[in-house]
Amino acid sequence: MNRIFDSSSLINLANGSLLEMILSIPGLQAQIGPQVKEECASIAPLLETMIGAGSIVMLDDEDLPASLFFRLRETYGLGAGETECLAFAKIGDQAVCCDDRAARTMIAKEIGSKRVIGTLGLLIQGVHLDLIEAIDAFGKYQQMRLSGGFLPDWSYEQFKQAIARLSS
Structure with a gap:
């Protein structure tokens, strides 16, 4: 399953030295958007390596309707990265990996609890x-x-x- 990761989950996995192991789960395709990448400055070299190796797929904000992003941001008051994850999941089939409890609740309300997971x-x-x-x-x-x-x-x-x- 395609999983789009928010910054909290990526940083947690990196801090636990678990990112490589998690990305080796059979059938898991990890994805991130530009907002999340920007929020992950503390692990930027690791992300660049994984994106370069094809372990993480970089999504393009050009594929994301701005009206959807801003509507979701206004409706739920989520951060830019969490909103980006939710918006991509709304137009695609990704599950969202997020560790923020409030954000997980709002994302589950919008796309269903079976499409939300944490680290x-x-x-x-x-x-x-x-x-x-x-x-x-x-x-x-x-x-x-x-x-x-x-x-x-x-x-x-x-x-x-x-x-x-x-x-x-």
Whole structure:
């Protein structure tokens, strides 16, 4: 599935040294727009490398109707990057990867909850697909939180329960 990432999710994944692993999930095509790329200045060299290697697809704002962008921005009051993600998802078939709870709620209202995921959900998928061990994934999750990521405060037991729910 095509997933368009916002800046919070990309920065969290980079801070957890997880971006490469997440981008290796079978069938996942990572995409970003120009607004999000601009918001990710702190990880710009990493993004440039991944875009250059074709691991991340750069979307073109020329394909995005300005009227849709501004209507969504006015309706929901989201930041430019989150609005860009939502607008691209509205005209395409992408799921949005976003870690901002309020933005996730608004995006789900607009395109449906099945098309919204966060880095924690992707990390759980990575464990489910045997791309990373649960204990290592939990350590990376803690690393993201210590680096300033606004992610839910889960215990290892809660993390394992989320993995078990995906597996059932």
